[in-house]
Amino acid sequence: MKSAAPAQASRDEAAPFYDLIELFFFAYRDFVGDADRLLETYGFGRAHHRVLHFVSRQPGLTIAELLDILKITKQSLNRVLKELVAKSFIEARAGAQDRRHRQLFTTAKGSRLARDLALLQTKRFARAMEGLGPEGRERAFDFLLAMVDPHERGRVMELIGMKNPERGA
Amino acid sequence: MKSAAPAQASRDEAAPFYDLIELFFFAYRDFVGDADRLLETYGFGRAHHRVLHFVSRQPGLTIAELLDILKITKQSLNRVLKELVAKSFIEARAGAQDRRHRQLFTTAKGSRLARDLALLQTKRFARAMEGLGPEGRERAFDFLLAMVDPHERGRVMELIGMKNPERGA
DNA sequence: GAAAATATGTCAACATTGCTGACGTAATTG
DNA sequence: CAATTACGTCAGCAATGTTGACATATTTTC
Known part of the structure; x- marks a missing residue:
């Protein structure tokens, strides 16, 4: 009854990604450490x-x-x-x-x-x-960028030098 | 003169991964936000x-x-x-x-x-x-785990339920 | 050129979340 | 029963975030 979706309602009933949540926490802690x-x-x-x-x-x-x-x-x-x-x-x-x-x-x-x-x-x-194979760097890049707020990505891309700030062009 | 290594001395002269460093910072900030x-x-x-x-x-x-x-x-x-x-x-x-x-x-x-x-x-x-394709989840998992201190990985794996704590077995 | 807006500095007070050190109490162990 | 263990608590300090108020220099605007 709850909803029409039997499999999973957009992720409201699905299992949380506990593994990723905790890994992100520990990885970042060690990174700044x-x-x-x-x-x-x-x-x-x-x-x-x-x-x-x-x-x-x-x-x-x-x-x-x-x-x-x-x-x-x-x-x-x-x-x-x-x-x-x-x-x-x-x-x-x-x-x-x-x-x-x-x-x-x-x-x-x-x-x-x-x-x-x-x-x-x-x-x-x-x-x-x-430990991640030859494409590890690109994949890490893509993953991290995807985790950033969508409306912040443009600014971040400029910051890391991947985007021309539309000066003279 | 500096060193004998012309290409790069284990990463001492190579360019830092500024992009990943900054992305990790912004991604984690938005994540906890x-x-x-x-x-x-x-x-x-x-x-x-x-x-x-x-x-x-x-x-x-x-x-x-x-x-x-x-x-x-x-x-x-x-x-x-x-x-x-x-x-x-x-x-x-x-x-x-x-x-x-x-x-x-x-x-x-x-x-x-x-x-x-x-x-x-x-x-x-x-x-x-x-935005990352079907294997995005596994790759994110692998990347994050690889970022954790090696000697902490065992403990973290147990925490996230990916490893039996060797009880009865 | 005087007035308003802008960019920055600073003072004071407070909240959150770490820390150290010291001491108290209940429960278990030897 | 004495020692150890697991936890609680008090006091104070540090780092880093916050608001609010006010000062100062410089530029812009009318």
Whole structure:
């Protein structure tokens, strides 16, 4: 009676994917754990990592753009950004065109740490790929992208450099 | 001069997998975001979710076992567990054999919420699978498992019910 | 050029969820 | 009965998120 569908009502009665849910949880925990351990030696946390990462990936980023990526408040960002600047991992300069903007750049020290962190996490991906055959990387890419909110995918694709932001073209 | 390896030294000079690193970050954020919104309506956070989830999955779990899964301190656990019990989402009974143990069970209300949360997250997986072909689920499983620390995989496999804990066999 | 809007910084207070350390109590074990 | 085990609890601290209010510099607009 409930519904006309005998097999499964769009997934309301079907069994949850407990395995994937739990695997995603453990996989992500181990993934960030790699970075956590290195960050600790600098007195930094995950929040610092995220800021350092995106600044290193997009030198010249402004505060507003960074806030938009991280989706936190300026107060939260400022707390960690201040430390990163104080410890000379990041530099802020007045915007080239609009001097109200602050453009963020990693210093040599900051670039090094950002790269080391990325390489740590890359190592985990690389080890995972070894057990997954030659197409593992593409499949991981496709799976992860498919897990992102559909209306966020465009922005994410731009971020990771897979899409031209339609500038001059 | 740097090293003898011209192609790439085990991945020390190779380009980091920035795309996967960032995709994993955004995918996981959206994944937990689904649950966050529902939890908020109950005044619960992610910590409550994890406790409710594992108790619902393994009724009769003891405090020590739960601590071992979550890898947090008993004080952290107790804080959220106390609320879940107070609000009647979880029940704690003295252990059957050893009365020092507390065995945890979800109430009807707790089971319902746990299932709703799992279904929300399952929906995201299911939508992702639609774009990935028939083998998407297995590939996602394999990828996620491969991302887990190798020495943790056995435990995780048991948790998700893919491995007999070698009891009577 | 004065006024309004924009980009950012900062202060204060609070919530969630980790942590450590110390101590208490009930139940079991030796 | 003493020691161990399993758990609960109190107190305090840290990281990182939040709101709200207000200051300052710069650019835009009328």
